[in-house]
Amino acid sequence: MNLLARQAESLFWLGRYIERASSLARIMMVQTAFDRGRAEGSSWQWLLALYDESEDFHKRYDEATSDNVIRYFLNDPEHSGSVLRSLEAARSNARALRAMISTDLWMHSNRAYRRVKELPDSALSEMRLSATCDAIQIDCYALLGISSSTLYRDAGWRFFQLGIDLERCDQMSRLLDVRFAQLQTGEADGALIGDFSHWTMLLRACGGHHAYRRLVSGPLQPENVARFLIFENSFARSISHCIGEAEQSITELRTVCGVPTPTYLLKRVSDIIDMIHTAQMDPGLVPYLHNFNDAVQRQLAELTNDLGSSYFDVDVASKKVAVDETPPDEEPDWVVKKDGQTDGAAEPKPASEQSQSQS
Amino acid sequence: MAQLSAFRDPSQPALLSNYKPGPSYCELMGDGVEDRPRLLEFWQRLEQLPFEDLTLRAADALHDLYERGVTFTVYTDRDAIDRTLPFDVIPRVLSAAEWATIESGVKQRVGALNLFLGDIYGEQKILKAGVVPRDLVEGNANYRPEMMGVALPHGTYVHVAGIDLVRGADGEFYVLEDNARTPSGVSYVVENRHLMQRAFPDLLEGFRVRDVSDYGQKLREKLIETAPADCDNPQLVLLSPGVFNSAYYEHIYLAREMGVALVEGRDLVVVDKRLFAKTITGLQRVDVVYRRVDDDFLDPRAFNPDSMLGVPGIMDCLKAGTVTIANAPGTGVADDKAVYAYMPKIIEYYLGEEPILANVKTYICRVKKDLAYTLEHMDELVVKPVGESGGYGIVIGPMASKKELDDCKEAVKAKPENFIAQPMVQLSVCPTLTEDGVAPRHVDLRPFAITGEETWVLPGGLTRVALRKGSIIVNSSQGGGTKDTWVLYEEASTAGQSQVQRQNQSLSASSSGSQSQSQSQSQSGSQAQTQSQTNASYQGKEAGKPTE
Numbered sequence: 032m033n034l035l036a037r038q039a040e041s042l043f044w045l046g047r048y049i050e051r052a053s054s055l056a057r058i059m060m061v062q063t064a065f066d067r068g069r070a071e072g073s074s075w076q077w078l079l080a081l082y083d084e085s086e087d088f089h090k091r092y093d094e095a096t097s098d099n100v101i102r103y104f105l106n107d108p109e110h111s112g113s114v115l116r117s118l119e120a121a122r123s124n125a126r127a128l129r130a131m132i133s134t135d136l137w138m139h140s141n142r143a144y145r146r147v148k149e150l151p152d153s154a155l156s157e158m159r160l161s162a163t164c165d166a167i168q169i170d171c172y173a174l175l176g177i178s179s180s181t182l183y184r185d186a187g188w189r190f191f192q193l194g195i196d197l198e199r200c201d202q203m204s205r206l207l208d209v210r211f212a213q214l215q216t217g218e219a220d221g222a223l224i225g226d227f228s229h230w231t232m233l234l235r236a237c238g239g240h241h242a243y244r245r246l247v248s249g250p251l252q253p254e255n256v257a258r259f260l261i262f263e264n265s266f267a268r269s270i271s272h273c274i275g276e277a278e279q280s281i282t283e284l285r286t287v288c289g290v291p292t293p294t295y296l297l298k299r300v301s302d303i304i305d306m307i308h309t310a311q312m313d314p315g316l317v318p319y320l321h322n323f324n325d326a327v328q329r330q331l332a333e334l335t336n337d338l339g340s341s342y343f344d345v346d347v348a349s350k351k352v353a354v355d356e357t358p359p360d361e362e363p364d365w366v367v368k369k370d371g372q373t374d375g376a377a378e379p380k381p382a383s384e385q386s387q388s389q390s
Numbered sequence: 391m392a393q394l395s396a397f398r399d400p401s402q403p404a405l406l407s408n409y410k411p412g413p414s415y416c417e418l419m420g421d422g423v424e425d426r427p428r429l430l431e432f433w434q435r436l437e438q439l440p441f442e443d444l445t446l447r448a449a450d451a452l453h454d455l456y457e458r459g460v461t462f463t464v465y466t467d468r469d470a471i472d473r474t475l476p477f478d479v480i481p482r483v484l485s486a487a488e489w490a491t492i493e494s495g496v497k498q499r500v501g502a503l504n505l506f507l508g509d510i511y512g513e514q515k516i517l518k519a520g521v522v523p524r525d526l527v528e529g530n531a532n533y534r535p536e537m538m539g540v541a542l543p544h545g546t547y548v549h550v551a552g553i554d555l556v557r558g559a560d561g562e563f564y565v566l567e568d569n570a571r572t573p574s575g576v577s578y579v580v581e582n583r584h585l586m587q588r589a590f591p592d593l594l595e596g597f598r599v600r601d602v603s604d605y606g607q608k609l610r611e612k613l614i615e616t617a618p619a620d621c622d623n624p625q626l627v628l629l630s631p632g633v634f635n636s637a638y639y640e641h642i643y644l645a646r647e648m649g650v651a652l653v654e655g656r657d658l659v660v661v662d663k664r665l666f667a668k669t670i671t672g673l674q675r676v677d678v679v680y681r682r683v684d685d686d687f688l689d690p691r692a693f694n695p696d697s698m699l700g701v702p703g704i705m706d707c708l709k710a711g712t713v714t715i716a717n718a719p720g721t722g723v724a725d726d727k728a729v730y731a732y733m734p735k736i737i738e739y740y741l742g743e744e745p746i747l748a749n750v751k752t753y754i755c756r757v758k759k760d761l762a763y764t765l766e767h768m769d770e771l772v773v774k775p776v777g778e779s780g781g782y783g784i785v786i787g788p789m790a791s792k793k794e795l796d797d798c799k800e801a802v803k804a805k806p807e808n809f810i811a812q813p814m815v816q817l818s819v820c821p822t823l824t825e826d827g828v829a830p831r832h833v834d835l836r837p838f839a840i841t842g843e844e845t846w847v848l849p850g851g852l853t854r855v856a857l858r859k860g861s862i863i864v865n866s867s868q869g870g871g872t873k874d875t876w877v878l879y880e881e882a883s884t885a886g887q888s889q890v891q892r893q894n895q896s897l898s899a900s901s902s903g904s905q906s907q908s909q910s911q912s913q914s915g916s917q918a919q920t921q922s923q924t925n926a927s928y929q930g931k932e933a934g935k936p937t938e
Contacts (some may be wrong), residue, residue, distance in 0.1 A: 035669055129638075
């Protein structure tokens with residue numbers, strides 16, 4: 032039987048939530064490091080602006096102290112955008128997929144969730160936060176590793192990859208926006224956009240420091256760092272790379288897996304790619320980076336909706352025609368049949384090839 | 391004799407030296423192990439195990455189950471809490487002869503259940519003949535008039551049956567209950583064996599225990615046999631109520647073993663009396679549904695209209711013959727406690743045979759003299775409401791308070807047709823690991839039978855054990871656990887012994903190879919465990935604490 036639409040959706044969100052938990056942990060790690068040695072004391076308020084969650088936060092917390100914001104993003108069970116809730120959602124999806132994913136993937140998603148759920152308060156202290164976030168990241172990497180080692184390479188694999196790549200795009204564009212979020216909350220003045228240490232930190236946080244250094248020599252230019260994180264196709268977390276991977280997955284769904292794919296979905300992806308190309312042509316991009324990021328995030332949200340309507344919501348009425356055309360499942364052509372032949376060998380072939388296959 | 395991994399300190403008492411089974415029949419000792427060489431050998435191996443070693447390995451085994459997610463789920467307001475079913479590491483052993491009786495008895499019983507269902511939803515000969523009272527069947531809450539006149543492939547209604555057996559003080563097996571709806575527990579049978587293989591390879595080594603691991607493939611094969619007749623390349627799915635069902639692990643397990651999709655009601659849709667799955671390529675035909683959803687929730691159009699778990703219109707498909715539903719709707723009438731009492735007559739009526747496995751003596755309260763007896767002897771009887779499943783509303787006379795007995799008498803007097811009564815069976819016991827060492831605990835046995843064209847019985851079964859001292863309640867909700875159930879191959883006759891010995895040698899040679907493999911596996915298992923402890927230590931908490 033083909034992949035159920037519900038399973039495809041679960042695989043997509045499994046990928047997204049693992050990546051989201053990982054990114055959030057990474058962003059908090061950057062902030063911890065950046066936060067140290069600040070003249071005017073610690074502030075985490077910008078993180079709320081970054082995820083547009085000031086309002087929700089203030090429903091349950093009075094002040095945006097570092098303790099409160101850390102708790103809110105790390106293990107607040109009431110906050111749907113916390114690391115805890117992301118890992119919980121990943122685990123729920125893994126549970127729904129339990130019959131088709133490896134036991135290891137299920138076991139580890141269960142463990143990763145439990146570890147954050149059982150975090151003692153001391154793990155959230157400033158002294159321990161970096162180690163805590165690091166451990167969460169490693170757990171997420173383990174999940175991605177198990178997935179790529181064990182997931183069956185059918186359509187489901189493409190949906191899982193789509194989830195990861197779209198989430199990476201989204202998170203990268205948010206990360207690029209950190210400084211603008213700080214501007215918005217008055218935590219940094221305009222001059223700080225050019226702050227050298229901030230951009231180094233960004234590079235390190237997404238494991239791009241070395242790659243960047245290989246490509247660009249000389250003093251670190253904020254413009255170039257931003258452009259690297261957006262446009263460098265060979266960098267695994269760049270927006271350009273991830274959207275390219277997403278396009279590849281969708282193409283494979285259509286051509287390799289034979290999944291009917293509407294043209295509006297293909298158009299949406301190529302629109303996003305065009306938008307990135309256009310931005311690349313613009314040498315003065317960085318001052319407008321915030322607008323660019325906004326546009327990327329909007330487009331990604333639309334793309335996610337399109338994926339839903341293209342694949343996950345099966346419209347019974349419109350698919351009714353195709354009902355009898357779905358071919359029954361067949362065994363792969365390498366299966367040896369009872370008569371000792373494979374499907375491949377049973378097909379008529381030129382004499383020369385036949386003798387080869389017999390030998 | 392196999393090498394045990396750790397030898398008992400000779401200054402310590404042997405594991406079984408204080409074991410006294412009392413008045414109950416003991417599954418291991420029976421009438422003495424001496425004249426049964428296989429059981430004697432097992433006994434000796436068990437005695438060699440140091441108690442501490444046994445306890446330690448038992449704890450590891452349980453942790454292993456938990457990590458692997460072999461759990462049932464308990465729901466609280468916010469959380470899903472996964473619990474493992476308590477597992478006792480001392481297996482229950484059945485000889486080939488004992489198993490032969492069980493197997494033929496279960497086949498006979500399942501055969502009769504299917505014929506009975508085909509009849510009551512068809513010509514109703516047995517009702518017309520007055521063998522079973524008509525109102526008992528047609529007035530039963532689990533009787534489904536929608537099934538009248540619906541022909542099923544091979545006349546199979548009960549594709550999967552779990553027949554609960556108990557063993558009395560006389561050493562005989564009795565049927566306590568038939569489970570013909572959606573019996574669960576088979577995943578534990580297989581997982582328990584795998585667990586024993588990992589944790590006690592030395593106990594198992596060289597023992598010729600019948601394999602249980604091909605249950606999934608057999609199930610698939612038998613279910614496909616019952617596909618609609620004109621169906622080419624039948625598509626099978628397992629329909630689960632979803633992640634919130636307490637048996638969800640078993641659904642996962644069976645779907646994986648069968649290699650079929652695990653679907654929920656929302657994944658299926660009926661178009662023109664045909665059933666389809668919603669896949670990413672569109673609607674795909676489904677021919678056989680192994681459902682683990684109760685009748686009431688199966689089709690909101692036919693049964694409970696509020697059900698969100700079922701598939702609207704699936705009953706129309708069944709009636710149109712485009713789909714097979716296993717087990718068929720309406721089987722609940724056959725495993726009802728009131729119908730149970732008539733099972734010996736039902737077997738005789740359809741098969742012309744004596745039951746191979748006897749019923750527990752049952753007083754049917756709707757029958758006058760049985761009612762009188764029940765009211766007179768209630769303090770000695772177990773009184774059960776009919777039409778219920780899973781041990782609800784049962785009153786155990788010898789353990790009930792005066793008030794409970796009085797209340798029960800009133801209830802029985804008010805509606806005698808709602809009750810049956812049985813004498814309390816002195817359940818057999820099995821050596822079981824307890825805090826005070828190895829002690830006798832009461833057990834029952836649920837063998838599983840699957841039926842397509844014919845019936846196959848899994849050579850093993852779910853042994854449930856009442857872990858509390860003296861308790862006869864084996865249900866997991868009330869302190870029950872499980873054991874691995876070993877069905878042994880036939881013992882070699884003395885004539886062919888030398889040949890068999892040679893065979894055994896080659897067997898143990900090959901199994902010692904597999905043992906070294908399983909040891910390295912279990913080593914890597916303990917590595918994973920150490921790793922999880924190290925990783926967990928960053929939180930300053932102990933690993934494996936079952937908060938989730």
